[in-house]
Amino acid sequence: MDDEKKSKVPKLDLTRQMTKKQAVILIASVVVISLVVTTITMLLFLERESEMLGMDPHAPELVQVEETQDPRHAGELLESDDAMNDDGEKRLPIKMGNHWGFVNEWGQVVIDTVYDEIDIFHEGRAAVRYQGKTGFINQTGTWVIVPSFEQALPFRNGVAAVRLDGLWGYVDMEGRLIVEAEFQDARSFSEGLAPVKKNGQWGYINKEGYIKIAPQFIRAWNYYEGVAQVETEAGMGYINEEGEWIWNPGWDD
Numbered sequence: 001m002d003d004e005k006k007s008k009v010p011k012l013d014l015t016r017q018m019t020k021k022q023a024v025i026l027i028a029s030v031v032v033i034s035l036v037v038t039t040i041t042m043l044l045f046l047e048r049e050s051e052m053l054g055m056d057p058h059a060p061e062l063v064q065v066e067e068t069q070d071p072r073h074a075g076e077l078l079e080s081d082d083a084m085n086d087d088g089e090k091r092l093p094i095k096m097g098n099h100w101g102f103v104n105e106w107g108q109v110v111i112d113t114v115y116d117e118i119d120i121f122h123e124g125r126a127a128v129r130y131q132g133k134t135g136f137i138n139q140t141g142t143w144v145i146v147p148s149f150e151q152a153l154p155f156r157n158g159v160a161a162v163r164l165d166g167l168w169g170y171v172d173m174e175g176r177l178i179v180e181a182e183f184q185d186a187r188s189f190s191e192g193l194a195p196v197k198k199n200g201q202w203g204y205i206n207k208e209g210y211i212k213i214a215p216q217f218i219r220a221w222n223y224y225e226g227v228a229q230v231e232t233e234a235g236m237g238y239i240n241e242e243g244e245w246i247w248n249p250g251w252d253d
Contacts, residue, residue, distance in 0.1 A: 089105070090104055090105040091103075091104070091121050092104070092105070093120065094109075094113065095113070097113070098116075099114055099115060099116065100113055100115045100116070100117060100118040100128070101113030101114065101115065102118075102141075110141075111139075112141065114130070115128040115129060116129040116130060116131070116132075117129040119153075119154055121139065121154075122154035122155045122156065123154075123156070123158065123173075125137065125138060125145075125154075126154075127153065127160070130147050131147065133147035133148055133150075134147055134148075134150065135149065135152075136155075136160070144173075145171070145174070146175075149162040149164060150164065150165075153186075154188065155173065156189050157192075159171070159178065159189050159194075159207060160188070161186040162181070163181070165181065167181040167182055167183060167184065168182075168183040168184070168186035168196070169181030169182065169183070170186070170189075170194070178209070179205065179207075179209035183197055184197040184199075185197035187221075188222065190224065191222075191224075191241070192206060193205070193206060193212055193228075194207075194222075195220040195222065195228075196215070197215070198215045201215035201216055201218070202215055202216075202217040202218070202219055202220035202230070203215035203216060203217065204220065204228075204243070213243035217232060218231045218233065223241065226240060227239070227240065227246060228241075232248075232250070234248075234250040235249030235252070236249055237250075
């Protein structure tokens with residue numbers, strides 16, 4: 001009987017020791033998991049808060065525009081330099097009632113809220129809609145191109161796409177038509193080429209208005225570092241500035 005009691009004692013102690021060890025491991029695990037969860041939650045919160053403020057948390061010098069006169073530019077991030085006047089004062093879009101204008105970084109209205117719709121400043125000009133027509137103002141609110149277009153995209157490299165009588169063309173900084181309005185749709189220039197839509201398909205033109213890459217795509221995007229993304233019936237692919245395939249989605253067949 002005594003032998004049985006003696007044999008049970010070390011087993012009981014061993015069980016207690018294992019329980020304490022497991023408890024320590026469990027507590028440590030809970031602490032680590034809590035720290036990880038807290039860190040992730042804080043990061044997500046900060047990112048969400050940044051998004052709500054209209055800012056990209058990874059690019060604090062960008063301003064996000066929630067609404068523009070062209071839906072293709074809604075939510076676009078613009079570099080802060082594009083939103084500044086010559087004195088380094090920012091021009092930020094605001095809406096009061098049913099009309100739009102601009103404030104500086106201190107919240108002071110610097111361009112009156114008289115416009116039906118506005119776009120962001122690019123190259124010192126912003127496309128704005130006034131009384132049913134679109135023109136361009138400078139950073140003081142002065143008309144530099146009087147409202148005469150149905151629609152307009154921001155200036156890029158001194159050229160802006162505009163719509164006249166349902167078709168798109170391009171104007172220079174003075175408002176002179178340098179590419180005739182003959183396209184069903186158009187995008188801004190980048191690296192000397194612009195995507196345009198003709199006869200239901202997208203291709204590319206140069207600044208002289210000549211077709212550089214024949215319309216053949218379902219959709220086409222701007223060039224970046226010599227490469228443009230395009231879409232065909234086979235899927236998404238990439239072309240170089242000569243229109244040659246870097247990756248043809250048909251190669252996957």
